[in-house]
Amino acid sequence: MGRTSIFLLSAAATVLAGTMPALSAWQPQKPIEFVATAGPGGGTDNLARAVQNIITKHKLTEQPIVVVNKGGGSGAEGYVYGKASAGDPHKVIFGTSNAWQQPLVSKVAFNYTDLTPIAAMAQDEFLLWVKQDAPYKTAGDYLKAASSGEFKMGGAQSKDTDEVLTRMIEKAGKVKLTYIPFKSGAETAVQLAGGHLESHVNNPSESLGQWRGGTQRPLCVFSPKRLPQGPKVTATEGWSDVPTCVEQGLDIKQYEQPRTVWLPGKVTPDQAAFYVDLMKKVQATPEWKDYIEKTSQVDTFLTGAELEKFIKEDLEHVKQVAGEQGWLVK
Amino acid sequence: MDNLAELLHGFTIAVTVPHLVLMAVGVLLGILVGVLPGLGAPNGVSLLLPLTFGMQPVSAIILLSSMYWGALFGGSVTSILFNIPGEPSSVATTFDGYPMARDGRPTTALATAFGSAAIGALIGVILITFLASWVAQVALAFGPAEYFAVYFLAFASFVGMGGAAPIKTVVALAIGFAIAAIGIDTVSGSVRLTMGVDELVKGVSFVVAVMGLFGIGELLVAVEEEFHARAVSSKIDWREVFRAIGRLPQHGVALLRSAAIGCWMGITPGGPTAASFMSYGIARRFSRRGRYFGTGEVEGIISPETADHAAGTSALLPMLSLGIPGSATAAVMMGGLMIWGLNPGPMLFVDQKDFVWGLIASMYVGNIVAVALVLLTVPVFAALMRIPFVVIAPLIVIICVVGAYSVSNSYLDVVMMLGFGVIGYLFKKLFYPLAPLVLAIVIGDKAEDAFRQSMLMSKGSLGIFFANKLVTCLIVAGIALLLLPLVLQLAKLWRKPASPATEPTAQEKVII
Numbered sequence: 101m102g103r104t105s106i107f108l109l110s111a112a113a114t115v116l117a118g119t120m121p122a123l124s125a126w127q128p129q130k131p132i133e134f135v136a137t138a139g140p141g142g143g144t145d146n147l148a149r150a151v152q153n154i155i156t157k158h159k160l161t162e163q164p165i166v167v168v169n170k171g172g173g174s175g176a177e178g179y180v181y182g183k184a185s186a187g188d189p190h191k192v193i194f195g196t197s198n199a200w201q202q203p204l205v206s207k208v209a210f211n212y213t214d215l216t217p218i219a220a221m222a223q224d225e226f227l228l229w230v231k232q233d234a235p236y237k238t239a240g241d242y243l244k245a246a247s248s249g250e251f252k253m254g255g256a257q258s259k260d261t262d263e264v265l266t267r268m269i270e271k272a273g274k275v276k277l278t279y280i281p282f283k284s285g286a287e288t289a290v291q292l293a294g295g296h297l298e299s300h301v302n303n304p305s306e307s308l309g310q311w312r313g314g315t316q317r318p319l320c321v322f323s324p325k326r327l328p329q330g331p332k333v334t335a336t337e338g339w340s341d342v343p344t345c346v347e348q349g350l351d352i353k354q355y356e357q358p359r360t361v362w363l364p365g366k367v368t369p370d371q372a373a374f375y376v377d378l379m380k381k382v383q384a385t386p387e388w389k390d391y392i393e394k395t396s397q398v399d400t401f402l403t404g405a406e407l408e409k410f411i412k413e414d415l416e417h418v419k420q421v422a423g424e425q426g427w428l429v430k
Numbered sequence: 431m432d433n434l435a436e437l438l439h440g441f442t443i444a445v446t447v448p449h450l451v452l453m454a455v456g457v458l459l460g461i462l463v464g465v466l467p468g469l470g471a472p473n474g475v476s477l478l479l480p481l482t483f484g485m486q487p488v489s490a491i492i493l494l495s496s497m498y499w500g501a502l503f504g505g506s507v508t509s510i511l512f513n514i515p516g517e518p519s520s521v522a523t524t525f526d527g528y529p530m531a532r533d534g535r536p537t538t539a540l541a542t543a544f545g546s547a548a549i550g551a552l553i554g555v556i557l558i559t560f561l562a563s564w565v566a567q568v569a570l571a572f573g574p575a576e577y578f579a580v581y582f583l584a585f586a587s588f589v590g591m592g593g594a595a596p597i598k599t600v601v602a603l604a605i606g607f608a609i610a611a612i613g614i615d616t617v618s619g620s621v622r623l624t625m626g627v628d629e630l631v632k633g634v635s636f637v638v639a640v641m642g643l644f645g646i647g648e649l650l651v652a653v654e655e656e657f658h659a660r661a662v663s664s665k666i667d668w669r670e671v672f673r674a675i676g677r678l679p680q681h682g683v684a685l686l687r688s689a690a691i692g693c694w695m696g697i698t699p700g701g702p703t704a705a706s707f708m709s710y711g712i713a714r715r716f717s718r719r720g721r722y723f724g725t726g727e728v729e730g731i732i733s734p735e736t737a738d739h740a741a742g743t744s745a746l747l748p749m750l751s752l753g754i755p756g757s758a759t760a761a762v763m764m765g766g767l768m769i770w771g772l773n774p775g776p777m778l779f780v781d782q783k784d785f786v787w788g789l790i791a792s793m794y795v796g797n798i799v800a801v802a803l804v805l806l807t808v809p810v811f812a813a814l815m816r817i818p819f820v821v822i823a824p825l826i827v828i829i830c831v832v833g834a835y836s837v838s839n840s841y842l843d844v845v846m847m848l849g850f851g852v853i854g855y856l857f858k859k860l861f862y863p864l865a866p867l868v869l870a871i872v873i874g875d876k877a878e879d880a881f882r883q884s885m886l887m888s889k890g891s892l893g894i895f896f897a898n899k900l901v902t903c904l905i906v907a908g909i910a911l912l913l914l915p916l917v918l919q920l921a922k923l924w925r926k927p928a929s930p931a932t933e934p935t936a937q938e939k940v941i942i
Binding site: 139142145146149153167168169170171172173174176177180205206207208209210252257258259260278279280281282283286290291293294295296305308309312313394395427 | 476479483569570571572573574613614615616617618619620621628629631632633752761764765768771773774777778838839879883886887889
């Protein structure tokens with residue numbers, strides 16, 4: 101064997117090693133459909149479009165990608181569609197934790213077990229927001245004032261993440277709140293700015309503009325530690341200046357909303373592995389970092405057993421809250 | 431005067447060759463998506479959105495908003511020519527636009543619609559320019575009770591007026607409310623009225639409903655009545671375009687009233703659809719020729735079109751200053767703003783002056799570009815009316831089927847659309863009015879949500895609707911509008927008792 105052939109062989113091996121997983125594994129055969137379980141412009145829709153954009157820009161797959169919105173029924177439309185597409189590996193469903201939470205409290209025609217979990221990418225945090233000129237400075241003050249029983253808490257949708265958190269606050273803070281459901285977090289934020297509500301529990305991106313504009317401010321964040329340092333939001337404060345709720349005597353250690361990615365049911369492990377790998381590649385790009393920072397989310401990546409465990413734990417927790425409220429559907 | 435200086439600065443950004451080209455491209459694409467039913471402005475804008483990620487934010491928003499203007503104009507074209515509203519907000523335009531076009535005056539109908547639309551948009555932009563900060567404060571005063579009062583006002587201005595028998599209006603409204611209730615309920619989170627069909631959890635799409643009710647329904651009626659089966663021999667006359675525009679100032683009162691309604695509904699944000707219905711309803715009541723509405727009246731076109739565009743334009747203001755979108759398209763653009771790294775909200779006017787004033791200046795220029803382009807297309811579109819019915823009818827069916835399918839790639843939607851076609855046909859045959867039905871489908875669930883949110887807030891007391899001056903005024907105005915026809919009837923009876931009703935046929939004609 102001459103030197104050249106050794107060189108060629110090793111070169112071939114390197115090339116082969118580089119492409120090996122791609123060659124042996126499954127590849128999409130036709131255009132891929134990204135199903136956003138939310139209307140255009142919402143957080144889930146933004147995620148699906150950001151991922152589409154990154155994949156296209158970096159040519160992470162040969163096939164073109166189209167995003168469709170199926171946000172009817174608080175996202176149920178998209179999940180039902182995913183269930184009906186069992187065995188089709190060219191449909192990717194983008195959602196949140198309502199994939200497993202919604203079937204608990206509402207008679208929808210799907211369960212998360214009808215779908216194949218791919219990953220949880222990006223977590224949205226929750227904060228307790230009050231009107232800018234409200235008299236209370238800390239979560240403790242807020243709870244003291246709320247003990248009058250006249251406080252109105254706004255949130256997006258009914259029996260969904262916002263209301264679950266509201267009920268947790270009631271329990272932890274020993275208060276009664278009147279929960280008013282609106283269509284979206286943005287709508288809720290404007291209602292608070294107008295003084296029609298006392299508080300809400302929006303995600304950072306839903307109330308960022310309102311905080312900068314001085315119409316509302318966060319009291320605390322429902323997270324075990326303070327949010328990472330970022331650019332200042334107002335003249336003096338940034339996200340890392342918001343104390344945790346536990347620090348302020350509201351004992352809810354952690355409450356987050358993961359953005360989840362699913363395939364329909366009955367796909368092969370090879371097909372699922374392709375998308376796990378694809379999402380990992382997306383997460384490694386600078387555009388992804390940019391997206392995470394602009395939407396003030398936390399970068400996470402859960403897949404496989406870790407994701408299963410996360411879903412199980414969250415499900416148990418929500419079941420408990422929903423059971424206490426009498427929301428569970430029989 | 432600060433605003434004026436900012437605006438002039440904005441013009442220096444908007445009136446550059448690349449931006450003018452973007453406007454023309456946006457407007458043309460917009461006309462295209464507006465003309466194709468089922469595509470619509472929100473979908474068009476979201477399709478275009480990924481292309482703008484690499485652009486300067488101000489260029490991107492100019493492209494998207496120009497597309498929005500184009501789509502608003504384009505949506506009226508199919509309403510007038512084929513009785514198929516391309517956009518929810520152009521439903522009210524069909525009421526008089528379509529009869530006028532069938533009557534052999536498609537050019538007049540289109541030119542009137544475009545001209546009044548441009549005036550509405552212009553008034554909307556002027557409002558944004560000078561009252562931006564004040565208007566933002568007004569919008570904040572709207573809680574659930576105030577929202578309900580606005581929707582109530584919209585219903586009140588439209589029902590209870592001449593035409594159909596009141597009981598038929600009530601029946602049509604009730605059916606509309608029932609259709610709006612299908613799907614997941616925001617307030618309780620439970621699934622309603624899906625009757626075991628899993629897919630219905632998403633609710634009934636408005637586009638599916640109107641394409642069936644108007645497009646297919648009208649077709650079935652036309653097939654039955656032979657005279658409709660002839661092509662309309664319309665003369666394509668360029669001068670008629672300008673004559674129709676020239677006649678607009680004669681309807682100054684209607685224009686101003688409709689623009690005011692449109693701006694109000696855009697800001698509050700009741701949205702362009704509610705605005706156009708309300709404007710049509712009020713015009714019908716207050717116009718001297720109100721009884722002829724529905725047969726091809728000029729003011730019946732001017733009123734909804736002016737209000738639609740005034741609302742569509744001013745709906746961008748709450749988006750920019752509060753971060754709350756006044757329409758579905760505004761919601762998509764807001765998603766775009768965030769991706770471009772801008773945060774809609776009160777600080778946008780302070781932090782991003784170039785962007786905001788560039789956009790506002792582009793609204794002036796973009797609307798002028800849009801109306802110029804769209805007027806050029808009038809003869810082309812009007813010529814479509816010459817195509818014989820036997821050719822155009824299958825085309826309408828295809829457009830409706832494709833349009834219904836493309837809403838969410840669902841076969842069920844196509845079946846429902848055809849079902850709505852039969853309902854539309856039956857409504858026409860039995861002289862039931864379609865307008866209240868459509869109005870209830872569009873804003874019925876919003877009104878219901880607002881009512882139940884108010885009830886949650888007040889712990890079940892109706893007193894919340896009289897809790898402050900604003901909401902009291904709105905509710906009282908609504909009740910007054912609702913009772914006005916009754917009072918007028920009673921007054922008539924008082925003066926000349928037992929005078930038999932005249933012209934029952936004219937009354938029946940007025941039914942839409």
